[in-house]
Amino acid sequence: MISTSLMAQKSDEDQLKEIYKQSLLNGKSYEWLDYLSNQIGGRLSGSLNAERAVRYTKQELEALGLDRVWLQPVMVPKWTRGVKEYAYVESEPGKTTSVNICALGGSVATPDGGLKTEMVEVKGLEDLKALGESKIKGKIVFFNRPMQADLISTFAAYGGCVDQRYSGAAEAVKYGAVGVIVRSMNLRLDDYPHTGSMGYGELPVDQRIPAAAISTNDAEMLSTMLALDPGLKFYFSQKCRVFPDVESYNVIGEIKGSTYPNEIITVGGHLDSWDLGDGSHDDGAGCVQSMEVLRLLKESGYTPKRTIRVVLFMNEENGLRGGNKYAEVAKEKGENHVFALESDAGGFTPRGFSFDSDAKNYERILAWKPLFEPYLIHLFEKGGSGADIGPLKGDGTVLAGLRPDSQRYFDHHHAENDTFEHVNKRELELGAATMTSLIYLIDKYGIVQGAKIKG
Amino acid sequence: MISTSLMAQKSDEDQLKEIYKQSLLNGKSYEWLDYLSNQIGGRLSGSLNAERAVRYTKQELEALGLDRVWLQPVMVPKWTRGVKEYAYVESEPGKTTSVNICALGGSVATPDGGLKTEMVEVKGLEDLKALGESKIKGKIVFFNRPMQADLISTFAAYGGCVDQRYSGAAEAVKYGAVGVIVRSMNLRLDDYPHTGSMGYGELPVDQRIPAAAISTNDAEMLSTMLALDPGLKFYFSQKCRVFPDVESYNVIGEIKGSTYPNEIITVGGHLDSWDLGDGSHDDGAGCVQSMEVLRLLKESGYTPKRTIRVVLFMNEENGLRGGNKYAEVAKEKGENHVFALESDAGGFTPRGFSFDSDAKNYERILAWKPLFEPYLIHLFEKGGSGADIGPLKGDGTVLAGLRPDSQRYFDHHHAENDTFEHVNKRELELGAATMTSLIYLIDKYGIVQGAKIKG
Numbered sequence: 001m002i003s004t005s006l007m008a009q010k011s012d013e014d015q016l017k018e019i020y021k022q023s024l025l026n027g028k029s030y031e032w033l034d035y036l037s038n039q040i041g042g043r044l045s046g047s048l049n050a051e052r053a054v055r056y057t058k059q060e061l062e063a064l065g066l067d068r069v070w071l072q073p074v075m076v077p078k079w080t081r082g083v084k085e086y087a088y089v090e091s092e093p094g095k096t097t098s099v100n101i102c103a104l105g106g107s108v109a110t111p112d113g114g115l116k117t118e119m120v121e122v123k124g125l126e127d128l129k130a131l132g133e134s135k136i137k138g139k140i141v142f143f144n145r146p147m148q149a150d151l152i153s154t155f156a157a158y159g160g161c162v163d164q165r166y167s168g169a170a171e172a173v174k175y176g177a178v179g180v181i182v183r184s185m186n187l188r189l190d191d192y193p194h195t196g197s198m199g200y201g202e203l204p205v206d207q208r209i210p211a212a213a214i215s216t217n218d219a220e221m222l223s224t225m226l227a228l229d230p231g232l233k234f235y236f237s238q239k240c241r242v243f244p245d246v247e248s249y250n251v252i253g254e255i256k257g258s259t260y261p262n263e264i265i266t267v268g269g270h271l272d273s274w275d276l277g278d279g280s281h282d283d284g285a286g287c288v289q290s291m292e293v294l295r296l297l298k299e300s301g302y303t304p305k306r307t308i309r310v311v312l313f314m315n316e317e318n319g320l321r322g323g324n325k326y327a328e329v330a331k332e333k334g335e336n337h338v339f340a341l342e343s344d345a346g347g348f349t350p351r352g353f354s355f356d357s358d359a360k361n362y363e364r365i366l367a368w369k370p371l372f373e374p375y376l377i378h379l380f381e382k383g384g385s386g387a388d389i390g391p392l393k394g395d396g397t398v399l400a401g402l403r404p405d406s407q408r409y410f411d412h413h414h415a416e417n418d419t420f421e422h423v424n425k426r427e428l429e430l431g432a433a434t435m436t437s438l439i440y441l442i443d444k445y446g447i448v449q450g451a452k453i454k455g
Numbered sequence: 456m457i458s459t460s461l462m463a464q465k466s467d468e469d470q471l472k473e474i475y476k477q478s479l480l481n482g483k484s485y486e487w488l489d490y491l492s493n494q495i496g497g498r499l500s501g502s503l504n505a506e507r508a509v510r511y512t513k514q515e516l517e518a519l520g521l522d523r524v525w526l527q528p529v530m531v532p533k534w535t536r537g538v539k540e541y542a543y544v545e546s547e548p549g550k551t552t553s554v555n556i557c558a559l560g561g562s563v564a565t566p567d568g569g570l571k572t573e574m575v576e577v578k579g580l581e582d583l584k585a586l587g588e589s590k591i592k593g594k595i596v597f598f599n600r601p602m603q604a605d606l607i608s609t610f611a612a613y614g615g616c617v618d619q620r621y622s623g624a625a626e627a628v629k630y631g632a633v634g635v636i637v638r639s640m641n642l643r644l645d646d647y648p649h650t651g652s653m654g655y656g657e658l659p660v661d662q663r664i665p666a667a668a669i670s671t672n673d674a675e676m677l678s679t680m681l682a683l684d685p686g687l688k689f690y691f692s693q694k695c696r697v698f699p700d701v702e703s704y705n706v707i708g709e710i711k712g713s714t715y716p717n718e719i720i721t722v723g724g725h726l727d728s729w730d731l732g733d734g735s736h737d738d739g740a741g742c743v744q745s746m747e748v749l750r751l752l753k754e755s756g757y758t759p760k761r762t763i764r765v766v767l768f769m770n771e772e773n774g775l776r777g778g779n780k781y782a783e784v785a786k787e788k789g790e791n792h793v794f795a796l797e798s799d800a801g802g803f804t805p806r807g808f809s810f811d812s813d814a815k816n817y818e819r820i821l822a823w824k825p826l827f828e829p830y831l832i833h834l835f836e837k838g839g840s841g842a843d844i845g846p847l848k849g850d851g852t853v854l855a856g857l858r859p860d861s862q863r864y865f866d867h868h869h870a871e872n873d874t875f876e877h878v879n880k881r882e883l884e885l886g887a888a889t890m891t892s893l894i895y896l897i898d899k900y901g902i903v904q905g906a907k908i909k910g
Binding site: 020021024025149150152154187188349351374375376378379405407408411424425426427430 | 475476479480604605607609642643804806829830831833834860862863866879880881882885
């Protein structure tokens with residue numbers, strides 16, 4: 001550790017160097033993630049594991065000696081998968097082929113004993129109307145548009161497909177469909193089904209139809225089988241249930257600003273995850289990196305001028321209740337949120353940031369690019385930030401999202417193989433250091449609000 | 456496929472877009488790598504697998520319909536590991552703890568029945584002199600300086616440690632050491648020993664001492680045990696042998712230049728690999744990417760002005776005979792090599808290139824940076840290129856190396872876990888497209904030689 005008086009003399013170059021060094025040599029993020037992933041595991045909102053994760057991260061933040069650590073209550077939905085889903089293709093009675101599926105988050109169960117009927121394949125929501133009720137009624141609709149592999153950003157490819165998952169059931173039911181099977185949002189061909197949220201809109205509970213994701217390998221096979229035998233039957237059984245909302249928490253810790261304590265800088269990720277894997281990339285990584293930001297600032301002896309707050313949001317995956325609650329409370333209290341940064345794109349090698357910012361602040365931030373070049377951080381794009389901090393938008397808050405390399409993200413996203421061994425320690429630590437560096441610069445130089453800068 | 460007449464009108468932006476699209480949608484690199492890794496496997500020079508790899512890649516290049524495909528004979532060393540190495544720590548007679556080691560490439564065997572004696576730990580070659588013969592004679596020297604984790608480039612960290620592996624035995628024997636154990640060149644703590652080349656210099660064969668790498672986890676354990684009990688004994692047994700040199704081949708294919716056939720642009724990787732894994736990252740990836748460069752140029756209907764040559768070099772790992780032979784033959788024939796690009800840093804997300812170039816050509820290349828930005832290729836640094844193309848240096852040849860993200864490379868380098876499943880298809884394909892794009896631009900705009908540009 002270096003004394004505060006020495007630190008005060010550091011150039012920005014030296015401060016960033018120290019931040020990266022400490023993250024890579026003495027970082028805590030990987031150890032925290034190991035615990036979250038391997039000792040706790042998948043942390044779906046409303047589950048016991050989610051509550052264990054709240055308790056664990058609160059303890060760890062308290063151990064850092066921050067100025068204040070607290071839990072912010074929030075009511076969250078509670079959906080459970082129940083016993084493992086089961087599905088097969090039946091080409092003639094008794095001749096069956098198993099396929100890998102998982103219920104989509106929020107889906108209803110199949111009828112007792114499962115659902116077996118004919119199937120119709122489409123490439124997207126827009127195909128439903130062309131087919132019409134005559135071809136869809138009484139059948140299962142199979143949404144099979146793959147992610148577009150020639151897009152460089154896999155998030156763009158995800159954005160171009162995920163309407164099938166989110167709205168497939170709500171749209172198909174209008175034409176009399178009795179169930180929905182959706183190709184997993186995965187660019188790889190493999191055997192993992194990928195879950196994720198779906199919604200029924202205003203559809204009454206008794207009209208809802210079950211929806212599941214199928215692995216990409218099985219989607220390919222199923223499509224081939226359907227081409228050969230359009231009359232084949234598809235069977236699936238899932239036992240998911242919705243329970244009444246339960247109370248959970250955002251976990252929050254802060255270092256009080258020495259000069260402008262009322263200017264708040266938030267850094268966070270979401271503590272909940274889907275239930276299939278252990279949520280290491282989505283978003284255990286973002287949580288431990290955000291915790292590490294405060295630890296690195298503290299350990300390096302830097303005294304923030306502004307209040308730096310870590311927020312581990314609950315319920316990003318199937319409700320965004322934590323993000324909404326945090327913004328709501330901030331508004332009630334009249335807090336001045338000058339900047340918020342989210343890490344929710346995996347624990348991969350950091351490439352840069354995306355900024356949701358006015359032109360003036362974006363320009364100021366761009367001037368820091370050379371400071372990041374030694375760390376191969378090149379991407380400073382305008383765009384979105386993160387779902388959890390989105391509700392803070394407005395009133396001059398500058399929002400940002402960490403942008404790690406996206407190529408491998410959807411191999412793991414929402415699937416059984418989103419697990420700790422797929423996170424590289426150095427990549428995680430480089431992400432934490434990159435976030436800390438940005439927060440340091442924002443704290444030191446401030447954000448322009450209206451005409452004034454506090455710097 | 457797009458017709459040649461249409462292609463001729465393409466802007467550079469459109470040509471690059473087409474290259475990336477084809478690599479990501481219809482690429483062959485991943486399929487080739489699957490075969491090289493899973494159907495052939497580790498391909499140490501002089502082994503049967505190396506010859507199978509020569510035959511396979513020649514066939515595949517022939518199937519591409521290039522203008523010419525041939526084998527360039529080269530004599531290579533033949534070193535074999537023999538039966539698996541065996542090692543333990545003995546804290547008292549009969550009380551033993553197994554550790555994971557592997558012989559370093561080129562090492563001699565231990566005496567029959569193995570070698571068991573006391574051990575002395577050092578942090579590098581420079582410690583030997585200080586200890587002197589009195590503390591070293593008759594013992595095994597344990598080189599245990601770890602790679603420096605706070606360097607952003609893991610290759611820099613490797614460069615700072617690898618002298619222990621390469622020269623440890625040759626230096627320790629001067630003080631009477633009877634064997635050498637070297638901490639694996641790996642930033643992770645895990646159980647894999649990492650092999651790699653070592654040399655004895657001019658030391659006569661009968662004075663050579665055996666050298667092995669130990670896994671990082673076991674290096675840590677061993678260091679702790681030695682601190683507690685400096686008198687403990689270390690046992691290891693390895694059966695490696697050197698055979699007379701054998702004939703092998705560089706595999707070469709080319710598209711003849713339409714306008715300047717005598718200007719040669721070379722792109723390559725090395726076909727040999729260490730024997731422990733299947734050599735997917737080192738350097739199966741570089742081979743299939745280089746093959747893909749010619750395939751993508753051909754498939755896209757682009758007609759190169761210059762001769763584009765793919766070279767799969769033999770024996771990079773323990774001799775560089777292939778690289779030296781290629782340059783030697785080029786010189787004999789008076790060939791004009793204007794540019795050479797090597798991919799030998801793993802099949803990870805490409806970040807850019809390193810150029811070994813005069814200032815004028817480097818400046819010309821830098822002007823293409825904006826073309827690469829949509830593909831997140833930002834790094835255009837001056838520096839080294841690749842070992843195999845190094846011997847081409849001089850006479851105005853501009854050299855370049857692909858620079859993929861380096862964070863995970865040394866987790867796998869020269870170890871049992873350098874295997875196909877650790878290569879991401881998209882990352883590999885993005886690398887191939889990035890290389891193809893550079894070769895396209897070099898071909899189109901030429902290289903300044905002396906005062907003239909042919910463009």
